[in-house]
Amino acid sequence: xxxxxxxxxxxxxxxxxxxxxxxxxxxxxxxxxxxxxxxxxxxxxxxxxxxxxxxxxxxxxxxxxxxxxxxxxxxxxxxxxxxxxxxxxxxxxxxxxxxxxxxxxxxxxxxxxxxxxxxxxxxxxxxxxxxxxxxxxxxxxxxxxxxxxxxxxxxxxxxxxxxxxxxxxxxxxxxxxxxxxxxxxxxxxxxxxxxxxxxxxxxxxxxxxxxxxxxxxxxxxxxxxxxxxxxxxxxxxxxxxxxxxxxxxxxxxxxxxxxxxxxxxxxxxxxxxxxxxxxxxxxxxxxxxxxxxxxxxxxxxxxxxxxxxxxxxxxxxxxxxxxxxxxxxxxxxxxxxxxxxxxxxxxxxxxxxxxxxxxxxxxxxxxxxxxxxxxxxxxxxxxxxxxxxxxxxxxxxxxxxxxxxxxxxxxxxxxxxxxxxxxxxxxxxxxxxxxxxxxxxxxxxxxxxxxxxxxxxxxxxxxxxxxxxxxxxxxxxxxxxxxxxxxxxxxxxxxxxxxxxxxxxxxxxxxxxxxxxxxxxxxxxxxxxxx
Numbered sequence: 001x002x003x004x005x006x007x008x009x010x011x012x013x014x015x016x017x018x019x020x021x022x023x024x025x026x027x028x029x030x031x032x033x034x035x036x037x038x039x040x041x042x043x044x045x046x047x048x049x050x051x052x053x054x055x056x057x058x059x060x061x062x063x064x065x066x067x068x069x070x071x072x073x074x075x076x077x078x079x080x081x082x083x084x085x086x087x088x089x090x091x092x093x094x095x096x097x098x099x100x101x102x103x104x105x106x107x108x109x110x111x112x113x114x115x116x117x118x119x120x121x122x123x124x125x126x127x128x129x130x131x132x133x134x135x136x137x138x139x140x141x142x143x144x145x146x147x148x149x150x151x152x153x154x155x156x157x158x159x160x161x162x163x164x165x166x167x168x169x170x171x172x173x174x175x176x177x178x179x180x181x182x183x184x185x186x187x188x189x190x191x192x193x194x195x196x197x198x199x200x201x202x203x204x205x206x207x208x209x210x211x212x213x214x215x216x217x218x219x220x221x222x223x224x225x226x227x228x229x230x231x232x233x234x235x236x237x238x239x240x241x242x243x244x245x246x247x248x249x250x251x252x253x254x255x256x257x258x259x260x261x262x263x264x265x266x267x268x269x270x271x272x273x274x275x276x277x278x279x280x281x282x283x284x285x286x287x288x289x290x291x292x293x294x295x296x297x298x299x300x301x302x303x304x305x306x307x308x309x310x311x312x313x314x315x316x317x318x319x320x321x322x323x324x325x326x327x328x329x330x331x332x333x334x335x336x337x338x339x340x341x342x343x344x345x346x347x348x349x350x351x352x353x354x355x356x357x358x359x360x361x362x363x364x365x366x367x368x369x370x371x372x373x374x375x376x377x378x379x380x381x382x383x384x385x386x387x388x389x390x391x392x393x394x395x396x397x398x399x400x401x402x403x404x405x406x407x408x409x410x411x412x413x414x415x416x417x418x419x420x421x422x423x424x425x426x427x428x429x430x431x432x433x434x435x436x437x438x439x440x441x442x443x444x445x446x447x448x449x450x451x452x453x454x455x456x457x458x459x460x461x462x463x464x465x466x467x468x469x470x471x472x473x474x475x476x477x478x479x480x481x482x483x484x485x486x487x488x489x490x491x492x493x494x495x496x497x498x499x500x501x502x503x504x505x506x507x508x509x510x511x512x513x514x515x516x517x518x519x520x521x522x523x524x525x526x527x528x529x530x531x
Contacts (some may be wrong), residue, residue: 002081015068018391022064023385026057029380037371045370050451052352055345057384064391070238070398072291076197078244084114084192085175088183089162092122099298100183101130102352105183108135112192114179119162128318141165147383153268159250160251160266167265178255180266185252185297186214195254198288205259205285206276210237210400211251214296216348220499222301224411230273234399237289245336246289247343247428248273251297261286270316275324278340282331293400303453303500306415307422314347314426322430349416357460360489364482367475382506421456428471453500457493 008016033053038046086107100118107116116136120127123140131138141147142152147165148156154168156238163180172176177196181187187391195207210233216226240246250273263283265277280287300306318450321344329337363369391409392441399405464486471478 001069002074003242004074005068005070012068016183018394020065022391023061025384026061029384030057030177031375032134032373032380036371038372042287042368042370045363045368046372048355049370049372052349052356054514055352059342060388062329063239064102064395065240066233066243067395067398067487069242070235071242072238073198073241073288075194076200078193078196079200080113082196082199083114083174083176084112084179084196085117085171085177086114086181086192087117087163087166087171088120088172088181089119090121090126090127090183092120092124097124097126097130100127101134101474103181103183103186104130104134104136106186109189110187110192112188112196114192115175115194117166119166121157121162125389130499137185139166139169151268153265158268158270160222160272164265164268165361167260169394175257178260179253180250181295182267182297183254185211185294185295187252188260188293190259191252191294194294195290196293198290199254199256201286202285203286204288204479205256205280205283206247206248207254207288207290207482208237208248209252209290209292209294210234212251212293212296213299213359214399215298215301219301220411221303221306222299222416224415225306225475227405227409227412228415230399230405231407232394234291235395238291238398240339241287241289242333243339244286244333245277245339245405246287248277248280248287251296256285259283263401269320270312274317274319274343278320278325278328278332279338281333281340282328291400305331305453309418311422311426311429314350314423315429316345317344318427320344337373347423347426350420350422351427353417353420357464357489361463361467363473364464364478364486365470366383366477368473369479369482373479378481387505414492414496418457420451422452454497459494460492 033050040514041181086099088107090097104116104118118127118131118136118138120138120140121142123142125359128138130136141162144165145153147161147163150156153161153164167178177199179192180196191209195209198204198207211229212233213222213226214221215228237246259280262285263276263279266272267279269275277287300309321341325340329340332340344517363373393406396402468478468483468486
């Protein structure tokens with residue numbers, strides 16, 4: 001297998017110039033920040049402000065400096081003769097059967113010889129009829145006590161338990177290659193032809209392709225959720241691939257059956273994809289990341305679905321880091337150990353946001369303000385922000401679909417702020433010893449759970465406004481920079497709360513899928529019509 005660099009010759013001088021500029025801006029900001037003497041006078045406040053800033057700068061600069069390492073594999077054509085099993089799971093009632101029909105039709109239509117299986121948690125007669133009509137096979141563990149355990153490989157009502165029951169019953173013995181698809185992800189006709197060839201290398205245990213959403217135009221939340229993924233599924237995954245650690249993503253992936261059996265099947269955890277990546281690498285199996293749009297899936301379109309998904313993702317990733325990663329870290333190479341550990345640090349931003357909001361309220365009410373909170377700091381922060389954003393625009397050159405994915409991504413920023421209570425709750429979930437039930441992201445219409453979104457943001461806005469009033473009555477006019485920051489936060493919280501009053505579309509919309517297949521994705525998905 002041959003990898004190729006993503007940078008072209010002209011990228012190196014541009015990257016070098018941008019690197020000098022952004023490192024200079026970061027250095028000037030850090031030097032100014034450290035020169036103010038706030039550490040000794042306002043130690044706690046200074047640390048609350050400094051630690052998130054330092055983490056953000058370090059994370060950005062690390063990703064930036066690793067950018068030239070990006071690699072992608074050259075296409076490899078699979079030879080005939082492999083026994084390929086393609087499977088998707090389905091939960092009747094939680095997922096619409098129309099969505100399953102679109103996915104199964106596309107799975108059956110893929111152009112390398114294979115069998116398509118639907119792993120039906122409910123043994124639904126309608127799903128059986130659908131499989132018969134479309135040419136797929138049907139499996140259900142319903143009524144099989146040996147495949148309905150309370151925990152472990154065959155845990156009931158979980159995706160990994162469903163897959164492992166099928167694998168144990170027939171998948172491992174029947175197939176050389178296992179391909180898993182979420183029921184909302186519709187593949188291109190050449191998905192197998194574009195991914196299977198890499199398994200000619202006997203050291204490759206899994207292949208992962210990019211995740212792209214066809215319904216991202218459905219709502220503000222859907223577009224923001226998609227914006228959060230653009231960098232990850234392009235430059236970040238191509239860099240981790242170069243470092244030997246491409247991360248499995250549960251939406252659609254390819255597994256060598258021997259490798260999958262060696263690591264015990266799909267990992268028994270909500271973060272089964274992240275955990276199985278660690279197991280593969282600990283067992284010595286390598287992975288391949290294919291930075292191409294080979295399938296289109298769904299993203300949540302309303303706050304309920306989005307916040308539930310983000311809380312589940314954060315809780316499961318943090319649980320892996322707290323309880324499982326320390327047991328296997330010693331078997332990973334040093335670089336991969338660092339990459340794997342860093343992968344979960346993002347989910348501490350809920351705690352950082354709460355700390356900063358608490359500090360803001362204290363400063364507004366008490367009038368105690370570190371020197372760094374002043375208009376003198378604004379030019380330094382602004383220069384660093386503009387410089388890093390210019391570098392970000394350059395990095396967007398390596399996005400998968402530059403015409404539709406480039407931009408400021410303001411929606412993603414608002415979603416990041418909106419979800420801090422959910423991510424904070426996930427941290428507490430992960431710290432508690434008791435297990436939480438497995439949850440799937442709903443694909444049907446549901447009502448808004450008001451408390452998850454409105455209560456935290458309403459409380460935050462009210463507390464901030466109260467702190468402004470208390471400060472004005474006791475100390476006179478508060479610090480102007482604090483007032484501007486408070487105004488931005490309150491306005492953002494109010495805007496987020498107002499969006500919750502809108503009527504959102506259902507996550508799965510067949511009209512959107514039809515337009516995706518017959519519109520700009522027509523070339524990708526074989527000009528297929530969806531009934």
